[in-house]
Amino acid sequence: MNFSHLSLDHVGIRVTDLAVSERFYAKFGFIRDPEEYAPAVKACGLHHPSGLRLHLIFNGVSDPAGNVLMDVPVKYSGYTHAAFIIESMVGLVAWLEQERITITEGPVHMGHDRRVVCFIRDPDGNVLEFNEILQ
Template identity: 55%
Template sequence: MFKVAQIDHVGIRVTDRDRAQAFYERLGFVFDPDEDSPGGRSIGLVNEAGARINLIYNGRLRDDGGNILMDIADKWPGYTHAAFLVDSIDDLVVWLKEQDIDITEGPSVFGHGRRKVCFIRDPDRNVIEFDEIL
């Protein structure tokens, strides 16, 4: 048997590398040159806390601009979002407004009052959740 210790990274499919990279850099992620894979059409980004994402830049935008996993009536299997812990949802909300990044849901309190959550979308309509543990 083996033990899973922690999540290493989240892979996020995007249509435009530069646009996605700029967006995630605004969220505090920086390009990791050791995780640049032009052949795999992916790059790695990491934030100061060590949270990692891989941007896989081979996506194709839907004609309606929606996200295939989240914005259509038929629900297909797949990962629906990445969630990141933050120290303050209230501070995040202020920052998102300053950055003109729309909040798509929340802030709300979930889990019997144990966490405050907020959702946004990246330029490809991928869902990003932020959680504050209360």
């Protein structure tokens, strides 16, 4: 099997309230894909004009401890976040302030100053990372 042309199809994100999560991700340009809405299996596909796709798995239950992969002392295995490339960290930070979306970490330089990153949380505490790649 040759995996030289492997690409990412979508990221699945477990959420507790589909309507709340759809409104949140719509702020970033994601819209529901009617062909990817499957209420019988509690999944709703969103797509972005850039070609990115998310699947919201709407069978989540809130945990008082927060995100069990990120917010508890014991570090369980699992996916911890999705990371997106953006054009301007300054522009993103200004937009996040305007939208009243809290930055939970950053902006900070990472990767030997190869990129500037910041992190936010969606309404369910799922972590989203944004990267401005520096020249």
